[in-house]
């Protein structure tokens with residue numbers, strides 16, 4: 176379980192806050208989706224969990240232990256992180272990118288290979304064709320899937336996914352969402368998943384946390400946030416897509 | 428003309444290989460040091476941002492020091508000539524492009540990639556080794572390329588401090604006004620620079636991470652590997668060539684004509700009577716530089732004068748007794764420096780108070796004492812060294828109990844012209860200088876026997892004699908065969924008639940029947 180208690184982050188010495196007084200728990204085996212408009216502090220929150228950023232105040236605990244006490248390098252290796260900017264290593268092949276955490280963990284070569292192939296298949300990339308290419312030689316959506324494969328490769332207990340399917344078409348995205356769901360059920364992963372897509376949030380999330388301007392508006396199951404919105408912002412957030420859906424039905 | 432060029436080249440081909448080898452060793456070793464130091468400093472500057480400014484600043488300042496000034500400065504600081512100060516200077520010059528490109532390259536890796544490296548769980552060291560360095564490599568190699576190409580050029584100057592290399596031809600060509608020799612140094616140096624540029628360009632091409640995959644056919648992989656190895660191959664070939672052609676005996680000389688003639692004589696004798704390979708590192712500088720080079724083993728031998736050894740090197744009081752002086756320097760050099768004095772050549776290049784022949788006749792000057800009553804009205808031009816040394820003017824005043832009305836410091840090379848042109852009346856000439864005869868000068872008799880003996884003799888490292896005992900036999904063939912008059916004539920041939928010191932040395936040895944090969948012909 177990951178517990179954030181009154182976590183705040185300011186980049187300008189307290190003038191403004193990217194994240195303010197955020198308290199939320201992510202239970203084991205749960206997928207928490209973070210929703211919110213651009214710049215509301217979602218990526219900042221993930222980076223603090225990963226310790227790429229240190230909170231200005233507040234604590235983040237894992238199973239009751241403050242992560243600031245842990246060795247950051249070891250802690251990061253136990254987390255799979257699909258970055259918003261993807262961040263593939265341009266000088267490494269697709270296979271090397273996927274296997275990077277395994278390499279850091281010191282897996283033997285053959286095992287690394289097998290695992291990388293498995294992961295590529297999981298995200299719908301043909302290993303035969305792509306494993307030796309460099310990231311530059313892939314499409315944006317393919318790169319994004321390599322990023323997801325890299326996050327999953329070491330079979331980490333925790334997954335941080337920052338808009339991992341943002342560049343994908345609806346069909347591929349649906350396939351991957353289903354994969355993620357079954358993976359989570361099979362392997363009992365604890366996932367924090369950031370998206371701008373309401374339907375993705377409803378499909379994947381066990382619970383949804385809505386952020387606005389760095390502050391938590393509401394956290395709860397999809398029924399709770401849709402049915403009993405805690406603030407005008409939350410209501411608006413779900414009203415727009417509902418109207419669009421109605422318009423879409425009319426067309427059909 | 429063509430045939431002449433061909434034979435000129437053929438004659439010098441073995442030496443050309445030696446110089447190319449030395450040149451590559453100088454550049455290669457210094458660039459290797461600069462890579463070690465520069466890349467480490469670059470990495471450090473990436474970590475600790477406040478030292479970035481000072482490091483780049485210092486490397487930049489080093490590079491603005493003119494090359495000759497840098498070499499001379501290091502020569503003075505290290506108190507020695509040869510490869511050590513040259514490599515140090517070249518290393519310092521090579522630092523800036525390498526440090527700067529390392530910093531640029533490491534800092535140029537995109538923020539997203541660096542964040543991913545950290546986020547995935549790399550330690551700082553892994554982030555550097557697995558991500559930053561490989562991505563920065565092309566930029567770093569570009570810096571190395573700049574440094575190496577510039578290094579090949581600057582290395583031509585290291586011949587000035589006796590480190591050898593292609594600059595040696597250029598130096599010799601400049602001294603003798605021989606265009607062919609200058610070109611023999613300059614053209615290979617330029618070609619070498621182009622070759623090194625091409626080789627490191629190829630390496631850079633091959634190291635581009637984007638070229639890593641695509642098609643992994645065998646030929647492409649082989650081409651890449653070859654391109655990466657190419658620069659190493661060139662420098663290794665140079666090193667190998669150097670080791671193969673490395674001389675057994677290195678002969679030095681001070682920076683004036685007589686020394687160069689004596690150097691050539693010793694070199695010719697050794698080459699003729701033994702099968703040792705000789706390297707001529709002439710024109711090194713003054714006494715202390717040659718002595719330092721000898722003691723440090725940069726050279727194996729050179730010609731020294733007994734009086735200079737006694738006073739300038741050993742710091743003892745001058746003495747007028749030639750045998751006494753020779754015994755003292757022999758003993759002291761052996762005990763203190765592990766250096767042997769061989770039998771003297773014969774001539775005594777002591778200072779001699781010299782006037783115009785015409786003046787001598789008009790005023791009846793024959794001995795130095797004859798000047799006493801005229802001294803107040805005479806203008807003397809003495810080399811700086813003579814004015815300072817205890818066996819020079821200060822001692823002279825003691826012995827003769829008079830001083831000249833006016834004394835000017837004057838370059839040793841210019842004083843003969845100064846007296847011939849009437850700018851001064853008296854000079855402290857060297858007894859064997861060719862201009863004494865050419866300018867109608869008259870050395871006065873040293874009637875108080877003040878000037879100590881300056882008999883020239885080969886000084887040789889004891890270890891060299893132990894390793895190559897035949898060197899002693901070869902050099903002793905000339906012992907006593909070269910008197911003042913002959914030396915003056917030989918100096919005159921070079922200084923006044925512009926003949927090459929080597930041909931003059933050869934002609935003399937041949938006339939004395941001291942060259943085996945020459946006699947047979």
Ligand SMILES: Nc1ncnc2c1ncn2[C@@H]1O[C@H](COP(=O)(O)OP(=O)(O)OP(=O)(O)O)[C@@H](O)[C@H]1O
Nearest residue numbers: 186192193211212213214215216217218219220259
């Ligand atoms: N390194 C930084 N320095 C200064 N400000 C930052 C930094 N990183 C993020 N911010 C600011 O913090 C706020 C939150 O950024 P964050 O990246 O967490 O937003 P987000 O919710 O992930 O947005 P998006 O949906 O567009 O990705 C923004 O206003 C952003 O400008």
Ligand SMILES: [Mg+2]
Nearest residue numbers: 217218219259
């Ligand atoms: Mg974001």
